Amino acid sequence: MSGAEATTTVHSEWMQYAPLIILLPMIAFAVILFLGRVFNGHPFWKNTLKEGGLIALPVMGASLILSLLLISEFLKGNSGVDDIFEKIAWINTGLWDGGSTTESVSFGFGIYVDHVTVMLLFVASFLCLLINVFSIGYMNTDPINDNRNHRFYAEFVLFCSGMLGMVLADSFLWLFIFWEIMGLCSYLLIGFYYERPSAASAAKKAFLTTRIGDVFLMIGLVMLWDLFGSLDYAVVFDTQNIEAVAENSAGTLQWALGLMFIGAVGKSAQFPLHVWLPDAMEGPTPVSALIHAATMVNAGLYLVARMFPFFGAEALHGDLDDLAFIIAAVGGITAVMAAAIAFVQMDLKKVLAYSTMSQLAYIFTGLGCAMYLANTLDWHNDSDAHYIVVVAFGASLFHLFNHAMAKGMLFMASGSVIHEVHHAHHHLHHGDHGDDHHDDDFDAQSMENMGGLASKMPITATAMLIGSASIMGLPFIGGFWSKEGIIANAWRVAQDDPRFLFPAMCVLIGAAMTGFYMSRMWLKTFAGKPNNEVAAHVGPTNIWIKTPLFILTFVTLSSVLLAGMGFTHWAADTEYSFLSEKNILDGILYEMEHAFANSDAFFFILTYVAIFLSAILGPGIAMALYGGKLADGEVTKPWMRPVVRLSAWVNKRFHFDNTAFRESSLATALENRLYIDEYYDKAMINIVAGFSNKVAEADTEVIDGTIKAIESGSQSLSTAVRSLTTGSARDYILMVAVGTLTISLLIWGVA
């Protein structure tokens, strides 16, 4: 009985409450689940408590507040990295490494706070709260969810607990543990509509695909543990420990990190383990927003970002560049592939899903490049190199932040659209009969059923517009600041190492592609005339849904401020102070100058090429194809009018016929997701299932068959033996005589 074991001391007043950030939602999980079971259908439960939504909300609020307090404390510099509270000795065990005694080994749980933690903690707790708000507007107004929303909220808060736990954990082991809990929740939430076979299969697919990654992650962790004798960040990031490992196990370390990266690939839906993410859109939209855009998929990125200290370690200089390249290359492939598939998707959420994959791939590329730089440059001593590395890493993290905010918003906005389209359809076709919803083929998520919604859902359209712009990287808006950084860094590395030309080209092409498909999505949904009667009857949405959209729009727009405050620099550099280093206006000016008037000619040109691709070429083609005026008499908000008009103009002026492309085999392949899912399914059915059936057969036929053969063999032997007892006394006497003779001979012979 050794329970808690003090390893470090408590410093600050709010930090000791950090575990509550994880614990509160976890407790809420049990409470909501239990109350939901008991009071299911009760009017008070249903209407006043919103089936648990209003229990989850304060809990998530509390988590956010505690997180913010923690963050502010951290920013004030009141705390070191991991001395937060008493560490719990979770597993005590021992190892023997030769010698006459065993060594004791302990796996503990603690909280670790650094810049990356703080950033992701904010992202997670903030978005969780907003999505909680959104969910109340979204889930509780759809009668199909009646009497089972408690399940949603319970799983939702458990998920939040997992995400926050993963961010706060002080070791790779606990990162993995919370990671798996998120996986479970993702599984449960994707399969929320359990009665749909597609949802059931998507849930399974999501869990299994990520599980395959997790297996490798676990092996990686095990190897890492073996190298360091611990998985605590404080231990593995320790320079001296890394030096010790680097001396003769650098190769093993690269293997370990590489295997861990496979886990990240699975969780962040990168090629080749990306297949689950589009299917995961079977879950309710808040789930998509929360898990598959804003938070869980970032876990993979977080994990890779956590590996940065290894890449940056002096002792491992130049040892890990291959892995860095692999990370960047996987990112590059996925960025282009996902963007291409997004071209042809008609399902609003699927477009966003592929966009997510693509943008996460950007971040991977960025991280890969940053890690390459960190691993090959002498950045500890050279201040220029230091700046390059820090900014490269920071840009990736900043993109993570921007993307999370924008994509969360986009998903919520798309949810809002779908919700209203669905309602309109319901209203139009079923009246007030309250029929079952799923007896027709109407697809509320298809962009075929939308169009011209800009006037009907102005806030949603605005949010969507800003979000798209951020993702595309339109100048000054949200993701621009970070995406430019990623592209620039990729090319910087490509100058050093020609291998990196591949990811660098990928991200550049991807920029144009992003411009195209995001514009296409927005235009098809909000511009032009309504595609059908349903779209014409869509009405505005409710306040629960609007609020988070509203907030996030401003957060996305304000990322320029963050950029100005040196977020990029701060996120990567522990030495850098967030609030005090620079005047904010100076910062913005500096960033502007850096972006648009780079002194280096190469990067100057690169910037404008990227801007051209993402802001002009991509959207331009989209406008030419899908742009259009709103229906007559429909007016939208003033800030969207120019966009709509521009699109109409471009459409008129440059419209071209893309039938040839649409009918090409490439388009078909893209629609079929490049057949990757199909091959995987085939492999599952033919190889895995076939093999397992064969093995099961062998188990019965060969192993159990041997037992059965012994059994039946002895039975027939028994029959044979018994048939010697013929029943005739003569034979018995004969046997006596034979026996007598044999005994005599034997005795005689022996004698």
Add this chain to the structure above:
Amino acid sequence: MSNVSRVEPFGDGFITALCPELMLFAGMLLLILVPNLGKGTFRIPGTQIRLPWLLGGTRFKFSSDPRLPAWIASLTLGGAFLSVLYIFNQGLERVVIVSESGKELLLINGFSRIFELIFFGALALAAFSSMNRLQVKGIGSKVSEHELYNNRRQADFYILMVTCALGMSVVALAQDLFVLFIGLELASFSTYVLVAFLKESKVGVESGMKYFIVGSVASGVGLYGLSMLYLWAGSLQFSVLAATFAVSGTTALPLIGIGFVLVGFGFKVSAAPFHFAAPDAYAGAISPVAGVLATASKAMGMLGLVRMLLIVAAPESSDGSAVWLVCLGAMAAITMTWGNLAALGSDNPKRMLAYSSVAHAGYMLAALTAVGAWNWDAAVAGDASAAAVAVMTALIFHLVVLVAFKLGAFLVLSILESEGGASRLSSLGGLAKREPLLAVAMFIFMISLAGVPPMAGFLSKLLVIMGIVRIAVGDMGAEIADGGIYVLGDMHWVWWLALLMVINSAISVFYYLRVVVVMFFDEPEQGREGPLPGGWQVRVAILACVLTTVLVGVAGDSLIRLCEMAAQSLNYNW
């Protein structure tokens, strides 16, 4: 021969020494007389005066009671059993009965007495539980009370039981091979008739005939072997034989003679290949008799083998090359495997038990082989005499507890038999529903036979295996402690008999369990759904068997000590 008092027939101490046997004799006489008591008169020739002499005529009520012979036999056998127990309790005196010319005829010691315990116990149980249950109309029909009351053959049956006991006790006590043989024949003849007792049924007489014919051939061979030994040694006294054997034992004549005698006993213990008649005999005889064959008769044969091989031929083995060892070992291996394999597919519970008793004979022969190997290698044999005593103890213990569960199983079958046959496994169907306690009893007997703890059968099998292993390992433990290096191959080959034995035990579980499955799982046969025939005597006997099986299994220490004492008294060398 210290501590042994020599007594001449009818001399001082004769009656006290042979008290149990004399009780049997008296019982036999009573069995002949009492059921015939009646109002019979004797007319003095030439006169009309009729003197009542109480024999014949209209029988008295008590003497015509069909249960009377059974009571007399049970009390006689039970009394003999108790007197032996009493003698044990009193502290045994070794007595040898010598002829006027000084030849040793009978020896009374722990070893012979404990075998008497087996014989009397088994026969007493069989007699007691046959009371009221003895079928006279053949298998397949129920016996009416009326038929039972009017049958005088009841007396014959029980007389044979008592003569059987008498013959067996002679075997136990004999110090002369021929005396032993006579006892053996007395017991055998009784069992032949007992087996064939159901002369109204086809199977009854057939089994009797086969048992008789094959048994006679075997005893013929045995007698011829005896004559060869006599020709060689000039006496059949054990002491003389042993002494002669030590001098010239390895010549052909005595060896073949011993081999022939082995055949005679081999039939009694139903060792392969002399066992063929046994399944037929068990299947045709009524169950209590089959039980006696499987326990008492087998113990008698075993006793003969022990006397023959260990007393007569043991000195010869002192140089570590007992020639009959290989022969006996092979016989043991074949017997246990054959019995188990044959039982595996047998659908007749009685045949199954018969084959299982063949298998048990194999286990005992394995133990006997081990005793024979007791000082196989001076280097590692260790405390060989203690080891030999241990195996002998195991052998005796096994024979003793076998009475409890083997006979018990037959007694359970006898209840079914008196209901109309127990020749199919399905006859046992639904026993758990019809009479749960009986099913539980049968279950206990079965797992005890299989050697599952904590039953007596486990302990006995454990002891046998332990004995064999002890012989096989010898003193290697001590040698290893002294730095000797040994491998498993250094053990005596009897160890492999132990391995074969445990594998056989595993096989045997299959058919014992099948009985259990039928009892607890299957439905009763058609027309047998109702309650079983009554009769408290047989149930009391079964209860006694169950209690012995369980209690000895759980707390067998005192019985082990008793057996050890008996084993120690077997040979002065030990």
Add this chain to the structure above:
Amino acid sequence: MQDWISMPLVGFPLIASIVLLAFVSNTNESMRKRLADPIRMATFVFSLVLLAITTGMFFKYFGNVSWEGISFNNYEFLHRYSWVESLGIHWSVGMDALSFPMVWLTTFLLPVTIIATWNEKNGATYFPILLAMGGALIGVFVSLDLFMFYVFWELTLIPMFFLILIWGGADRKYASQKFFIYTFTASVVMLLGLITLYFFQNPSNPLDYAGSMTGRTFDIPTITQHALMENSDGNWYLGANIQKVLFGMLMLGFLVKLPAVPFHTWLPDAHVQAPTGGSMLLAGVMLKMGAYGMFRLPISLFPHALEYFQLALLIIGMVSLVWGAIVCLGQTNLKKMVAYSSVSHMGVILVGIATMQPMGWAAALFMMFAHGIISPMLFAVCGAFKHHYHSMEIGAMRGMAKHSPWLATSMMFAWMASLGLPLLAGFVAEIMMFIALWHFLAAEGWSVFWMVGPALVLAVTAAYYLWSMQRTIFEGGDETQPPSSLHGGPVPDIANPEKLAMLLLAFFTIVFGVMPWIALDMMHDWTIQIFEGLILPVLGDFNGGA
């Protein structure tokens, strides 16, 4: 000190069940029906008392024993009473940190099993048999005498045989016999090994507690002590050849019981046919007897042979792990799938043992314990499934989440626990096993690819569990189409006692998943004690160090 406490722990349940059974056998059918309720209550209360005793031992109400710091081959509550004096057999009981968790587990599962199968038919005989099962199982774990150990080892077969035979499924006749014969066969070979071991003692210098007739003893602590002494300095106790052979003979019995591939085929048959209560105890405790036995006898007595067979054990363990999981994937029967998953999990134990690391052993011990809580829940779910839907086929019933939310939730939980979800009990053992395994492999210079096989099992495990859930819990939520096996009858959810049992099992799965140290600390301590008390002094620098 209540040293005698182990005696009633074993004896009372056995005696009580015999008394109850004897009493019940003497009554008629209708009486037996009426007796079912009081007998159930009696056995339930009785089992709760047992649980209270063992829990009291944990919290030091009984005996004030600290389960940590018991050095190797020392035992608490040690109680010795001569049984068969002539052979050196003693009623010798005691517990250390190896056996105590198992004893507690048994006493915990007993009331839970009774609750879970509250309405089992023929209750008047069923519950006493369960009680007897519990007594025999505790007997195995507390025995410190080879003879006693073997007696209880076999004794467990009898109640389980009847549980399967009388309350089992359609093919119960075959399954019960196969179960009995298969495991019996292996254990008689083990018995011969034990006896041979016994006689390799030196009677001219007899150990303590030696029998008067044989000059040898069955007493495990004495033998272990002696073996420890003899094993040291690189000597092999009894010599290399004999030690290896004896190790093999003992291991055969334990491997079959565990079971390890290729000796596992009795398990699926037994499980599929066994009633819920039987399966729960079978999977929960009985399989662990194998692993327990390995630690108690071959490993403690023959460390040299263990080192010699290390690789073989590793391979058997890995094969069990992989084979069991892959076979699961090919199953269509829910219970069979769960049964094979046990084979796979027992592979984890074996691999943990084969690593010869304190961590691997602690992982094995914790796996024994964790699987002892999780697998009863798996089988409780299967049993409820069978009970309510009259079929064991995966896919016979879909959309359980709609019809039977409780059962669906329990199933989800149990399945997730079994596939090693973190913060549930199974994960702790798995991660420890993997760390220890790699520690061993890396030290030996093996490639990381050897890790991929066993690790991918985790994915395969997930695959079969998820696939089965897809076809049971999910899909087919249409209330108009309940499974055809119900013949249009109502679709019930599980009954209240079953719910309670599931909740209890789930609760402890979480407790030991979140706070593994409750049990793990004493297990860890035991592994350290055996390492420092036996393995290191005896084997020295065996792996060449890591």
Add this chain to the structure above:
Amino acid sequence: MIDPAWVSALSALMFVIGLGGAFTRKNAIIVLMCIELMLNAANMQFAAAAVHHGDTTGWVYTLFAIAIAASEVAIGLAIFLAVYGQHETISLDDVDVLRN
């Protein structure tokens, strides 16, 4: 006086004939006779051995053995009669209800 060795040889021959006859003949009575032959072979040997050793015990053995043989015949014939009553044959080959 005839050398006992010859008697022994003769008895051996008798024994072999008896044993051989026992398993070659079908008729139970003839088999019984063969058995008697075996017993008599033993008797002869006892007698011869008694002469050889000059030991009177051998004669006693012979007498006892004759008695045994006689009772054996009595029992055998009774059983055969009963067999005939049930099976209407005493051919050993045909009385085989019990087998396997």
